[in-house]
Amino acid sequence: MQETTETTFKSRSQMQLIMLRFRKHRLAKVSLWIIGGFIVCALFGEFFIPNDPTHAFPNMNYIPPRKVRFVDADGRFHIRPFIYDYKQEFNRTTWEREWAENTEVRHPIYFLARGFDYKLLGLIPTNIHLFNVSETAPKLFLFGTDRNGRDVFSRTIYATRVSISMAILGVIISIVLGILLGGVAGYYGGIPDDVIQRISELLLAVPKLPLWMGLAAAVPSNWPITKVYASIVVISSMTSWPWLARGIRSKLISLRKEDYVLAAQSYSASNMRIIFRYLVPNFMSYIIVSLTLAIPGMILMETALSFLGLGLRPPAVSWGVLLEQAQSFQTVILYPWLLIPGLFVVTAILSLNFVGDGLRDAADPYEKG
Amino acid sequence: MAAYFVRRVAYAVLLIFLVSVLAFLVIQLPPGDYATSYVSRISSAGMTEERRQELLVAITQRYALDRPIHQQYLTWMSNILTSGDFGMSFNWNRPVYRIITERLPLTVTLGLVTLFFQFVVAIPIGLFSAVNQYTKGDYLITLLSFVGVSIPNFLLALVVMVLLFSNFNISIGGLFSPEYREAAWSAGKVLDLLQHMIVPVIVIGMESTAGTVRTLRATMLDELGKDYMKVAKAKGLSNWAAVIKHALRIALNPIIAALGWQLPAIVSGSMIVSIVVGLPTVGPILHQALLSQDMYLAGGIILVLSSLTIFGTLLSDLLLAVSDPRISFEDGGK
Numbered sequence: 118m119q120e121t122t123e124t125t126f127k128s129r130s131q132m133q134l135i136m137l138r139f140r141k142h143r144l145a146k147v148s149l150w151i152i153g154g155f156i157v158c159a160l161f162g163e164f165f166i167p168n169d170p171t172h173a174f175p176n177m178n179y180i181p182p183r184k185v186r187f188v189d190a191d192g193r194f195h196i197r198p199f200i201y202d203y204k205q206e207f208n209r210t211t212w213e214r215e216w217a218e219n220t221e222v223r224h225p226i227y228f229l230a231r232g233f234d235y236k237l238l239g240l241i242p243t244n245i246h247l248f249n250v251s252e253t254a255p256k257l258f259l260f261g262t263d264r265n266g267r268d269v270f271s272r273t274i275y276a277t278r279v280s281i282s283m284a285i286l287g288v289i290i291s292i293v294l295g296i297l298l299g300g301v302a303g304y305y306g307g308i309p310d311d312v313i314q315r316i317s318e319l320l321l322a323v324p325k326l327p328l329w330m331g332l333a334a335a336v337p338s339n340w341p342i343t344k345v346y347a348s349i350v351v352i353s354s355m356t357s358w359p360w361l362a363r364g365i366r367s368k369l370i371s372l373r374k375e376d377y378v379l380a381a382q383s384y385s386a387s388n389m390r391i392i393f394r395y396l397v398p399n400f401m402s403y404i405i406v407s408l409t410l411a412i413p414g415m416i417l418m419e420t421a422l423s424f425l426g427l428g429l430r431p432p433a434v435s436w437g438v439l440l441e442q443a444q445s446f447q448t449v450i451l452y453p454w455l456l457i458p459g460l461f462v463v464t465a466i467l468s469l470n471f472v473g474d475g476l477r478d479a480a481d482p483y484e485k486g
Numbered sequence: 487m488a489a490y491f492v493r494r495v496a497y498a499v500l501l502i503f504l505v506s507v508l509a510f511l512v513i514q515l516p517p518g519d520y521a522t523s524y525v526s527r528i529s530s531a532g533m534t535e536e537r538r539q540e541l542l543v544a545i546t547q548r549y550a551l552d553r554p555i556h557q558q559y560l561t562w563m564s565n566i567l568t569s570g571d572f573g574m575s576f577n578w579n580r581p582v583y584r585i586i587t588e589r590l591p592l593t594v595t596l597g598l599v600t601l602f603f604q605f606v607v608a609i610p611i612g613l614f615s616a617v618n619q620y621t622k623g624d625y626l627i628t629l630l631s632f633v634g635v636s637i638p639n640f641l642l643a644l645v646v647m648v649l650l651f652s653n654f655n656i657s658i659g660g661l662f663s664p665e666y667r668e669a670a671w672s673a674g675k676v677l678d679l680l681q682h683m684i685v686p687v688i689v690i691g692m693e694s695t696a697g698t699v700r701t702l703r704a705t706m707l708d709e710l711g712k713d714y715m716k717v718a719k720a721k722g723l724s725n726w727a728a729v730i731k732h733a734l735r736i737a738l739n740p741i742i743a744a745l746g747w748q749l750p751a752i753v754s755g756s757m758i759v760s761i762v763v764g765l766p767t768v769g770p771i772l773h774q775a776l777l778s779q780d781m782y783l784a785g786g787i788i789l790v791l792s793s794l795t796i797f798g799t800l801l802s803d804l805l806l807a808v809s810d811p812r813i814s815f816e817d818g819g820k
Contacts, residue, residue, distance in 0.1 A: 315497075315500065315501075315504070316504075318497070318501060319501050319504045319505065319508075321746070321747060321750070322501055322746070322750065322792075322795065322796050322799055323505055323508070323750060323792040323795060323796070324749075324750040324751075324753035324754045324757070324791055324792060324795050325750060325751075325754050326753075326754035326755075326757050326758060327753070327754065327757055327772055327787065327788050327791050327792070328508060328512070328788055328792065330772065330773070330776055331509075331512035331776060331784055331785070331788050332512060332515070334512075334516070334776035334777070334779070334784070335512065335515030335516050337516075337517060413636065417638055420638060421638065421640060421758055424640060425758070425761065425773060426777060427776060427777070440641070443644065444762070446644055446647045446648055446651070446762070449644055449647075449648050450648050450651060450652060453648065456641070456644065456645070459638070459641045459644075459645075462638060462641070463636055463637050463638070463641070466636040466637075466638075467632065467633065467636040470632055470635065470636055471632065474632075
């Protein structure tokens with residue numbers, strides 16, 4: 118890292134300094150934009166998708182992704198993108214279903230076009246979508262369709278809401294548990310410390326997946342989606358609160374002995390004042406970093422459980438539920454587009470890891486990791 | 487040191503006890519009456535009502551199902567400890583113990599080979615990355631290790647399988663070629679097993695390898711700047727000799743310490759990859775058992791896998807105390 122020679126003397130707050138250092142981390146900055154994109158998708162999902170994610174189009178299962186074109190079959194360029202319809206053909210030599218493009222009619226894609234009805238943010242009823250083909254044209258399947266004839270693109274974008282919100286809720290639960298349990302253990306010590314330490318050791322020492330699979334399998338299959346959602350959130354939050362609790366505990370123990378705490382105690386500051394005025398700001402950055410780095414674990418856990426058929430179940434739509442259809446590799450060989458939701462999972466996890474790393478470097482320049 | 491060993495062993499025993507409670511919880515959680523569903527599954531149409539009742543009573547007695555829950559736990563536990571009786575699996579209609587012991591050796595082998603693989607691969611890469619800090623190679627390795635921890639291993643397994651199949655027509659399902667599947671153990675069979683293990687091991691080991699590379703790089707960077715490295719070079723050691731003989735020895739300790747979380751991660755990873763690829767480990771068995779609520783089998787597998795992991799972590803703790811005596815002092819002094 119090269120030193121910048123700054124001659125202006127300007128006082129900056131801790132937060133401003135962190136932001137300044139964070140901006141130098143280019144990958145983290147780009148990743149932050151990507152995460153922003155995911156959050157926008159989670160909030161306004163229906164606006165970005167042309168087809169109703171839960172609607173199964175009859176006789177349209179396993180349609181390969183439509184190619185969006187600018188140049189037509191005669192080599193002419195069109196400024197407005199368009200698609201060709203597919204017609205199904207039966208190949209006599211390979212005995213397989215094949216899809217051929219019907220290049221006679223162009224079906225242009227319109228922006229801010231009409232589509233299925235929905236409520237923006239659950240409030241404003243509308244049927245305007247970012248892009249769509251006209252009503253009479255064949256449906257726009259950007260990522261193809263699944264085995265029930267549902268649009269994979271629309272489902273993938275729509276699934277962002279459940280997958281991201283689950284991860285965020287899970288992290289909130291684990292942060293609350295982590296601060297509470299880690300705080301009690303670190304501040305009081307003694308028996309509560311021992312008990313909390315052993316429980317978190319237990320949760321860290323066992324292989325997570327088998328145990329979580331076991332707990333998730335116990336969720337009754339007749340429960341409504343919201344209840345299943347809540348149980349999976351709670352189960353996956355178990356994976357990260359022990360890390361947080363241990364981190365906070367050891368931070369508290371080391372900070373407790375700092376001179377400024379002694380100074381505060383000597384002017385008879387209350388325990389609460391010491392905790393919130395002096396200790397919390399000191400490990401706030403630690404908490405934010407751990408939070409960012411804990412979200413990928415949540416996304417992974419939900420995806421893995423749903424992929425195995427033990428997490429969320431259809432009609433819920435999450436990335437894991439979508440990938441469940443790609444469980445056997447025979448299916449993936451025939452219909453590789455079913456793996457596209459996996460790209461979203463990898464992108465989300467990768468960007469969160471980059472942002473977490475950038476934040477860690479920015480918040481604590483002395484610690485390498 | 488002896489006191490540290492005793493304390494660590496005692497912790498491990500306590501953890502295994504807690505794990506057994508969790509595993510028992512998994513058995514108990516699903517709704518429904520085990521005895522009736524068991525009898526209704528295994529009883530054939532020709533069975534007399536009298537015989538069914540007998541069976542029901544026998545089952546109830548065997549698992550102490552009519553007694554309070556803590557006594558059920560004690561019965562389950564004492565059956566396991568005294569006679570290795572984990573209960574019956576009603577999908578397989580066989581003792582759980584048999585099913586687990588058939589598949590456990592390959593499960594453990596797969597885990598150990600993965601562990602070995604990740605050290606062999608990660609240590610040179612991490613070293614290279616640290617010694618050549620901020621070069622193109624270092625950036626590439628850092629980027630790749632980020633990608634490595636970010637790809638869910640079941641997705642990687644699927645993609646690798648599809649690529650191998652569609653480009654080379656290689657199928658990596660299973661751990662043995664058909665001709666060796668039923669054969670007795672021989673050099674050829676071992677070789678065949680190792681060949682089949684290559685892809686799963688890389689897929690499972692990806693995450694922990696990437697993690698180890700990053701840990702090693704960070705600790706090496708700390709060590710490389712220390713005074714003893716200057717001394718080593720001042721007394722005439724070449725750069726590499728100093729790195730290997732002095733810095734690496736200390737930088738390896740955090741990696742041994744990291745085994746504590748890597749072992750569980752490898753067990754989890756090998757489980758989901760086995761399910762996707764169809765390897766004959768306990769993974770697919772647990773998956774089926776959970777989907778069909780074959781709970782004694784599921785609980786047994788969870789108990790055995792978790793206990794083995796805790797045991798492995800215990801070994802790594804003890805190993806670390808031997809290789810870095812500071813550990814047992816620090817722990818004792820708190």
